[in-house]
Amino acid sequence: MRLSSGFVPTVKETPADAVIPSHQLMIRAGMIRALAAGIYTYLPLCYRSMKKAMEIIREEMDAIGAQELHLPALSPIELWEETGRVKAFGDILFHVKNRPLVLAPTHEEVICWLAKNHVSSYKEMPQIWYQIQTKFRNEPRPRSGVLRGRQFTMKDSYSLDATWEGLDKSYDLHAAAYKKIFSRCGLKFFVVGASSGAMGGTGSQEFMMESNAGEDVIAVSADNSYAANVEVATSRMAPALREAVSAPLKEVHTPDIKTIDQVAAFLKIDHARLAKSVVWWAGETPVLALLLGNDELNEAKLMTAMGAEVRPIEPEKLLQLTGADGGSIGPVGLRERTPASAAFKIIADNRLKGANNLTSGANRNDYHLMNIDLERDCRIDGYFDLRTIQPGEESPNGTGPLRVVKGVELGHIFKLGTKYADAMGAKFLDEHGKEQPIIMGSYGIGVERIIACHIEQNHDEQGIIWDKALAPFMFHLIAVGTKSKAVAEAAEAIYAQMGAARLEVLFDDRGDVSPGFKFKDADLLGMPYQVIVGEKNLAQGKVEIKERRSGERTFVPKEELLEHLRQLAEA
RNA sequence: CGGGGCGUAGCUCAGCCCGGCUAGAGCGCUUGGUUUGGGACCAAGAAGUCGCAGGUUCAAAUCCUGUCGCCCCGACCA
Numbered sequence: 001m002r003l004s005s006g007f008v009p010t011v012k013e014t015p016a017d018a019v020i021p022s023h024q025l026m027i028r029a030g031m032i033r034a035l036a037a038g039i040y041t042y043l044p045l046c047y048r049s050m051k052k053a054m055e056i057i058r059e060e061m062d063a064i065g066a067q068e069l070h071l072p073a074l075s076p077i078e079l080w081e082e083t084g085r086v087k088a089f090g091d092i093l094f095h096v097k098n099r100p101l102v103l104a105p106t107h108e109e110v111i112c113w114l115a116k117n118h119v120s121s122y123k124e125m126p127q128i129w130y131q132i133q134t135k136f137r138n139e140p141r142p143r144s145g146v147l148r149g150r151q152f153t154m155k156d157s158y159s160l161d162a163t164w165e166g167l168d169k170s171y172d173l174h175a176a177a178y179k180k181i182f183s184r185c186g187l188k189f190f191v192v193g194a195s196s197g198a199m200g201g202t203g204s205q206e207f208m209m210e211s212n213a214g215e216d217v218i219a220v221s222a223d224n225s226y227a228a229n230v231e232v233a234t235s236r237m238a239p240a241l242r243e244a245v246s247a248p249l250k251e252v253h254t255p256d257i258k259t260i261d262q263v264a265a266f267l268k269i270d271h272a273r274l275a276k277s278v279v280w281w282a283g284e285t286p287v288l289a290l291l292l293g294n295d296e297l298n299e300a301k302l303m304t305a306m307g308a309e310v311r312p313i314e315p316e317k318l319l320q321l322t323g324a325d326g327g328s329i330g331p332v333g334l335r336e337r338t339p340a341s342a343a344f345k346i347i348a349d350n351r352l353k354g355a356n357n358l359t360s361g362a363n364r365n366d367y368h369l370m371n372i373d374l375e376r377d378c379r380i381d382g383y384f385d386l387r388t389i390q391p392g393e394e395s396p397n398g399t400g401p402l403r404v405v406k407g408v409e410l411g412h413i414f415k416l417g418t419k420y421a422d423a424m425g426a427k428f429l430d431e432h433g434k435e436q437p438i439i440m441g442s443y444g445i446g447v448e449r450i451i452a453c454h455i456e457q458n459h460d461e462q463g464i465i466w467d468k469a470l471a472p473f474m475f476h477l478i479a480v481g482t483k484s485k486a487v488a489e490a491a492e493a494i495y496a497q498m499g500a501a502r503l504e505v506l507f508d509d510r511g512d513v514s515p516g517f518k519f520k521d522a523d524l525l526g527m528p529y530q531v532i533v534g535e536k537n538l539a540q541g542k543v544e545i546k547e548r549r550s551g552e553r554t555f556v557p558k559e560e561l562l563e564h565l566r567q568l569a570e571a
Numbered sequence: 572c573g574g575g576g577c578g579u580a581g582c583u584c585a586g587c588c589c590g591g592c593u594a595g596a597g598c599g600c601u602u603g604g605u606u607u608g609g610g611a612c613c614a615a616g617a618a619g620u621c622g623c624a625g626g627u628u629c630a631a632a633u634c635c636u637g638u639c640g641c642c643c644c645g646a647c648c649a
Contacts, residue, residue, distance in 0.1 A: 012610060013583050013598070017642055037641065088649055106649075140572080140647060215648085481607050516609035523609090534608060
């Protein structure tokens with residue numbers, strides 16, 4: 001491809017609307033242009049790179065026996081009503097105005113419809129079907145360029161199995177294939193265990209990339225062997241030990257003492273003997289959650305424990321219910337002093353299990369209660385993991401301290417189970433002639449995210465630094481000083497040779513552009529190798545090769561150039 | 572959906588607070604000339620319904636109301 005006639009609209013200035021590096025660079029390098037919020041046109045350079053990512057995905061999917069197919073983007077809304085997902089998706093789902101159709105945000109329903117009508121025996125499974133297609137989601141807030149768009153390219157695959165063991169196998173095949181795919185794309189990633197959440201099923205893993213542009217917060221061990229969303233992450237933290245003797249309850253005056261740190265300092269007691277009380281609503285029920293010392297409550301974990309939406313209680317409401325303010329609430333006598341209608345639930349973090357000689361609020365402003373024995377003095381409705389892990393805590397698998405980082409989700413794999421088959425009546429006959437629901441899995445990869453994440457991980461002040469696997473072109477051939485007939489002819493000859501040798505080359509043959517401009521553009525576009533044909537080197541029969549990542553320059557005799565380039569391309 | 576910001580030439584922005592002559596700059600683009608190893612120089616030029624609608628006014632890019640779009644933070648994210 002020649003830059004003189006190609007469409008690569010580079011820009012010098014950083015676009016005002018772009019904030020993260022990959023977004024800025026994709027615009028500057030002439031890869032994308034926004035058509036509307038979260039809707040992008042992919043220009044030639046970008047699409048070449050996407051095709052490389054898609055080809056890697058295809059190869060690895062095919063390798064596990066998956067079959068590519070192509071599904072409609074439009075689908076009847078009835079299909080989505082059957083599974084209750086019109087409501088579940090809500091405003092995310094794009095509706096077609098003049099027909100009862102929706103633009104598919106994912107394809108479980110269509111796959112399930114296909115399976116229902118055409119897979120009727122255990123002998124026809126397992127099946128893995130995949131598609132690489134455009135998905136539509138009316139994101140409330142598209143952002144970060146191509147990382148979160150309203151229309152995006154997704155590799156989605158779906159497994160159909162007759163047995164749960166079969167599902168496990170299909171799932172494991174995908175997990176292995178995904179690792180290969182992201183590794184081949186040159187991405188540094190980690191695998192995160194995710195909770196099965198509202199989707200049901202028996203397992204889910206996310207493939208995440210560490211990035212400040214990410215929207216998830218992840219705890220990762222030093223060697224990446226443990227990684228989990230902070231919403232579910234745990235760490236090795238010593239529990240409060242149960243002391244041999246439970247001392248008698250004692251109320252102490254603690255004027256203006258509110259926080260755990262203040263209590264610890266004022267009463268000269270260790271954090272390990274302090275129970276922090278926080279009060280939230282779980283649905284319409286007030287919940288007192290006890291945490292050890294200054295542990296921080298994790299909202300997602302609280303929600304899981306209570307099985308309901310949670311929100312912090314309003315200070316006025318708390319005072320009205322308990323007669324005390326936030327800093328003075330405690331578990332002892334709480335139920336007795338609050339109206340029956342309020343019906344407090346009292347739960348505690350696992351670190352407090354069976355603990356005694358604890359200090360907590362006395363449910364009376366400016367007073368705390370010492371020597372609380374959770375078994376003797378109050379009734380705990382349950383112990384749960386409620387605390388938020390902190391950076392530096394020991395990883396649960398004992399591989400050192402945890403880091404807390406932001407991450408972008410590149411892919412997720414999910415054991416769906418029979419949720420969709422049940423809802424849509426997709427059944428087959430097992431080997432005993434008995435009707436069973438088809439067991440499904442679904443597995444997604446965001447293609448644009450691969451590209452954007454790669455750029456996030458591989459760029460410098462000058463521009464993009466492509467990995468060979470995803471680079472739009474392996475080589476960027478630059479003719480420096482095209483007024484020189486020798487240079488122009490030599491560059492043309494090299495371009496022709498490279499083409500004949502099937503080396504991928506972008507040729508900067510522009511005659512009206514200064515050398516500096518070409519070099520800046522080459523660094524911005526970031527092909528792995530720049531092949532520079534200039535007058536001085538040419539006079540000595542040599543051509544210069546600059547490696548983009550290292551900046552290292554080598555000078556190769558013209559006659560040996562092609563062979564040299566071939567080796568670079570294959571290395 | 573809550574909070575904040577922005578909308579003026581293809582891009583980056585000034586002008587708006589405090590209304591007033593023909594709406595500006597840099598980059599880019601066109602033409603001619605000079606340049607050619609790190610985003611060149613000179614000259615001439617093309618290019619804007621000032622997001623849109625309504626209002627106030629002798630007069631609106633500027634003030635008021637509404638509306639649409641875009642960005643950021645938060646909420647949401649099967």
